[in-house]
Amino acid sequence: RARATLMIAGINGSLGTNAAKDVSKKIVETASNFDNFNVEATGSSVISYQIDELTGKSNKIILPSIFIAIIIILFINFRKPSYVAISLGGLTIAIIWLFGTMALLGIKFNTLAIALIPLIMGLGVDYSVHIFHNYLTEIRRGANVKDAIVISIKDVGLALILATITTAVSFLSFLSASIPSLRDFGILSAIGIAYTFIVAITFEAAMRYLMDKNKEIKIKKSESKFSAGKIMERLSGMLCKNPIKVLIVIGIITAGMGMAAIHVTTSFSLEEFMPKESSAIKAMEKLSNYFPSASQDQEYILIEGNVATLEAIRGIKETMDKIGDDTFIAKLPDGSIKADSIYKIIENAIKENESIKSRFHIGKDGLPATNEDVVALYNYLYNNKKYAMDVKYVLHKNGNRYDATVVRVYTTLTTLENSNEKMERLYKDLKGDISNYGNARAIVTGSMVLIYTIMKSLTSSQLSSTIVCIVIAGIVIIIAYRKPLLGAFTMLPVITSSVWIMGTIYLAGYSLNVMTVMVTSLTIGLGITYAIHVVERFRMVADKTGDILKAVEEAVANTGGAVLMAALTTVAGFIVLVASPMPPEQQFGFITATTIIYSFLTTVLAIPPLLLLWGKWRKKKKGYIISP
Template identity: 50%
Template sequence: RYYQTPLLKLPWLRITANTSFVFDKLNKIREKPRLSGIANRLLKKISNYTLEDLDMFFNKSDKNLPLPDQIALKDIENSWVNCDIAPDRGVSTNLLFYKPLFFKDLQTSAKGFLSKNYNTNNETASCIMIIGVNSTGGYEGSLKINKKVVSQLKKLDSAYNYVHVEGTGEGVISTQINDITSKANQIIMPMIFIMIVIVLLISFRKISYVILPLFALSVSIIWIFGTMVLLGIPFSTMAVAVVPLMLGLGVDYSVHLSHNYRSELAQGKTPAEAIKISVTEIGEAMFLAMLTTVIAFLSFLTATVPPMRDFGLILALGIIYTFLTALTLQASVRYLVDRKKKQLDREKKKTFKINIFMGKFAKKILKHQKKIIAALLLITVVTAVEATQLKTEFDFNAFLPTETPSIKLYKRIQTEFPFSSQDQEYILLEGDVATTETLTGIMRTHMNLKDDKYIAKKADGSIKTTSIYTIIQQAVNNNKSLIKEFNLDEKTYIPNSNRDVKNLYDYLYDDTEYGFLTKSTLHRETDGRYDAAVIDIYVTLVDDSEKNEAFNKKVEILNTELNEDIEHYGNNVNAIVTGPMIITYKITSSLTHSQIISTIISLVLAALVLIIVYRRVTLGIIAMIPVMMSMIWILGTMYLAGYTLNVMTITVTSLTIGIGVDYAIHATERFRLVADKTGNITKAVTETISRTGGALLISAMTTCLGFAVLIFAPIPPQVQFGIITSTTVLFSFITSVLLLPLVLARWAKWSKKKKGYIISPAPVDEKYLKEIEE
């Protein structure tokens, strides 16, 4: 190895020199006070160090590094004989001090670990350490390891008062979020339970009417979790919403059964008669509601995301379980509790103040029918326009609690360490990659990547990428003899033949210095063939000039540019762009499409079921009007609220169908029953709004308040999910109670005029008419 100087060009290939005499000279200088003082001042001025600092450094080195006190170049001669030709070019401008080329690489790497405001004059600064964590224990194993990492960092922080140590990263963030979510759920779940208890207690004013529905719901939830275990369904982020959904939706069946049962008792029926009439009258509506709701949730099976398919299946089974427990377990226990009571009539006067309120409300609705219909249609038109502008987006940051320490630190690192990005996307090459064509294609891809918008940069402005080609460049720059050894082009460093490529790959793959990196970019089969390669591309989506640009839009640009960067890598080599962000982008892009399909399937199947049951096409379609209007309203409201469709909120359309069709069926069934038995359209509207509307009001209140509790959740999408679901329930109630009876009244008038009867030609049931008029 030789270096050129302005005065002399050394003719031989390598030199070795023993530098141990330097230490002896330094010690002699320090023995003389004046020389020591001059040396100290010079050293302080040049390097900001003193001789005492060097002493301390060497003392610490003696304790921690297994190196001799004195080391000469000849001592490491055997380690560098393979580097016969030095990579250093040009002529040094300084006789005494020169900087080899690797100093520049070292500087570039070092700047990636230093904050952007660092300079040598600062008394304090920040730097980062990157720790690779390898876990084979799955999610739980990862949490355990990261908890240990956080614990050790806290110990370090408390042990030294001159440095502050903090830790962050995906593992640490997941650990903290898991802890926060667990603590929050310990509060949220009981709060949902308490809200439902309060509403039921206020509505029915008897403890037994609170305990029985909750007992039936508890049995259903136990069945759900047991089924999840039997089916091998993991408890994912989406599965967190199962319990509040089951509590919110499942209580509806219990409320309708209890409400109708008490209405019959108030009319003088015995417990046996009341429970029989309730199961008969409400049972059909409950079955239809259950069936259509199950259809709505099973539509999630068309989704491309496995957790969403599991979510739909769990909800569908949960609805079936709550239906069965309400109609069997709750009804049976209710009868057993009341059958021996002799003072049931005492409940008559205080039972249904809600019915009285809803009855007065019905009169107001009948008085202003046209105004109400016009107002609701206007709202529908406005929200429909807004709904068309709703976007699908998944931003990982949106799922994070903003006040979590590790998340604050993560964002700080993104800002203060612009060259430290560890977010990676990949171009995967599969096929025979040990060819000159493949290497040429990889080289061209690196050139294409230079002008991409979101590719991370190093401190020197070069792109932050790794591939077998960059490893070859590094190896050749450190050892020019490789050019001759493997017949490389002196400009591109690409071998002349496929055989040379294979030999170069083998050399790098088995080399102690480059083997680790090479194995991370090349895959070698047991027979020695190289059948895959990967280009690691570091990306950063942090851009101060585009703070308001959607995450999905950035990833869309990234995905488009990476696909455009792909070159020809050989006839038998296939290339694909992949990585965490790209996969997320493609999943969220497919969510909208799959959800549209799910929604259409749900609407069509629910309408078909109602048409078949009612045997009237028009009646089946009318019953779906509240559902479709609620769906439009909620999508428009989401846009106005600044929400987007993400993994949690994308379920809103199917939830709207599941909840809305439930309410619509109960209202339609009550209208059909009263209209058929009395032939009086006004009476049918009034009874639907007052009696069924009262039950729907209790159901809506329990569900709304239950989901509203999610505003205390630490995860932002869970908060959005709670607000959206509560609003959906409210919209479903409004359209089912305000609009549907008025539309049914117009349909009834048309049917009576055309056929002479509304539902059937049966005579008026005078006994029933008298009962509802009391």
């Protein structure tokens, strides 16, 4: 009893993106119109269509949720609606500017672009928090509104500028990526960060001044033991008493995470972009079980040049012989390999018509005797109605010259696979299948080959660009501070949290894919911001007072409180993505939120003990901390 049957529909590869989506939509709708039996639609085009549909639905839930989460955290922090309204107003302006720029640059909206909104909101709200937190501190100390605004911008201005520059540099590291959408993401992220900085120190500061200038503002110091300031104040005391122990613990954790990080792998598959219960994914799994020899997943050996030569056809014959030993080659029910080439068509033609052998002088090796015989054989097959369609499927004719041919290799490895090892094996097998084709040259290509080569180059380029990014950011900070050790201290949380997050990716069972591969650059962009604020506050207080303990306490208790609230707000913006039905967005949300937590922890735990030890050494050696 037959349990299932299969219909294969080919979609014109020359169709535009929207037209292909419309065809996929029609296929899905048609499949759902049968009542008497179950019809399911699947395939890479159908899966891509469902991904787009799911992304649209996800946006309607996720984006409002991000706003709500940030509103709640901001209100808990400032306890006044006006602060929340100004912050969100500034973020909205920056996002409008960003997407306007995106349209002007001709960059299309895609899955990665979704991440821009929580990213810009999460990082942009940091600027609001630091400016307003400093503003309220100055008001609490007795300054008037105008002076409080001016002092706030002056005090946090350098930190914000350095944070903006270094964060932009970290995102511009994506320009080295081989995936265009990642390069676009890097450019837009850098532009977006610049926009949020501009809006924060202009629009938001001006709005705060206009709303408060005619008011008498009195702010009571919070007496709660659980306020951000109080928590950070207690932390400061602990750090000042046990600096060496804290650094040893951080070193041990970093070593452990580093051991885990070296085992992180890369992967990419369409299945990663879909929920496990996706109908198209389930149908694809059924297809593999019911029809193992019906694979339509192809990889290609493309041969370009003069392919109408005896050397070329002999090379194609050798390639077909080698393919039989490939690990992931699909096979027909009779056990023969599933691969198409001009040589296979010649073989089949001879089986059907023995006279072809004598007509084109084909010997016992199955090959014509001369180059002229090869050309004549190609012409015969190309113009014969019986063979023409199959021949044009693998052989390209330009005028009177045959300038390209392709060996189509059907594989059991599909775009649902996410094993980097399997893709590497497939790629190496196909590379090994290439023979000598005379003056013609061959390359291996196809969806799985492209995924493998792109992810491999992406991983290596991301590693090198991350190193370059850290070096550039470090140079910028060292130039600004004019003290190499302070620059090194500022970069420490970036390096430490990068190791921690890579270790966490491994321990969580994730791999580096098109979304998570950007984590190192995100770590630099997020982590360095917090470090800059803490180090800058220490510099300012230490230079004014010459008191090391006071400078460390101020950096942790005052600026650390602002950093804590900024981190919580940013985490709230990203953690919402965990509720997305799209697995890559879930992973991106979780990993980015964890990155922020790590960046905060390494900033407030590692930098203060180092600043304390460095300050004591500096004062003992030179008699002053920052300047005489």
